[in-house]
Amino acid sequence: MARFDYVRAHSIAEALQLLGEAGLISRPLAGGTDVMVFVRNEKPPFDRLVDISRVPEMKIIERRGDEVFIGAAVTFTEAEQNALLREVAGCLAEACRSVGGPAVRNAGTLGGNVANAAACADSLPALACLDAVAHVRSLTGERSFLLNELIQGANRTAIRPGELLTHFTFPVPPAGVRSAFLKLGRRNAQAISRLSMAAAGRLDAAGRVDYARLAPGAAMPRPQRFTEVEALLLGQAPTDELLAAAGAKTAEVMIGVTGRRWSTEYKEIAIQAMAEQTLRRVLCQ
């Protein structure tokens, strides 16, 4: 007796019909890199998986006016190899390249990474840094969330049964803005992030910071930009002292939220250095 059933959706409309079907609990399946690990160890809390991995509308990456549109079923490999994302969202392309190994990147999707909402998920700081909006649809309509609204804590999101995370949008960053991602794991590949960092920035003609974004990963209960650090950078020349102060501020903001825990002794120093390094890459190279 199978523990759950499988059905494949060919469009978003069909997926929503299947997910919303009364009388049985259905959940989306895309790359399987989290779902398959989960069902190996746990009793599945659903009757059926709705495979959305091949829905064409959910595989699109394109510019739409002033926004970038990314379908939720885009794999990490597709995202990191995409020319548009490499050009305007380097931090996201780099984050996707840092996930797992090739086979995991070929299967795992951005939508799955966000919907699974592991605190260490590599796409989260990059998407937060880009001010990405997640779009969730059901038979009754569409809801949109900033990432720190969608994600309510470790493995908890605002997505309700019957809803499907269909795509993300984010504003195309202003011309000249560069962004980068840095990950700290136990080894280079197949590593779960201990900490990660996404940053974006630009200098004006006088060499002063006129655009700054910073979003750490695996550091906070919800992904978010550290606007206090951004404010400290704006209008200043990116000297070693300024970057060191930004690093120190990053650690201070993190500890302000999480408090001091067993891992803080390590994370305080690590996050400081990571903020400094990532900002240096986007502001000083």
Place this chain on the structure above:
Amino acid sequence: MLIEFTLNYQPIAIEAPPDVTLLHLLRDHLNLTGAKEGCSVGECGACSVIMDGRLVNSCLVLAPQAHGSEIITIEGIHAPDGGPNDLQENFITYGAVQCGICIPGMVVAGEALLMRTLTPTRTEIRTALAGNLCRCTGYQQIVDAIEATAVQRRQAS
């Protein structure tokens, strides 16, 4: 449920439960035991297969997801006479095989890379193998074998 796909260049149709992995389908329903179950969570690469031209961990693919796909397993990688192909010969020549459990996955990952490029750098080869663990060889000889195969295929093409 009936799962129809292309397996090692041959169309196949097989009845299987909807909740088994592609790895389980291959090993227990189709008797193709080349792909190994190592970690079952996508960390070791011993179950690597090529799905629609891309390397995947068959332990993380739900069997019915293969419906309509082209799957290549280690059993589909060989010389025309059924013996080892050039990559497999090079694994032997360069001493890239010790205990052997990771080797089907390593060869599949190597072929997945060589399907995309015949001019990989050593770094690219290492990246392509980043999801495949080998606890015997230290990887050096495996990288050597793939690099030599790339050179030979380049010269032959």
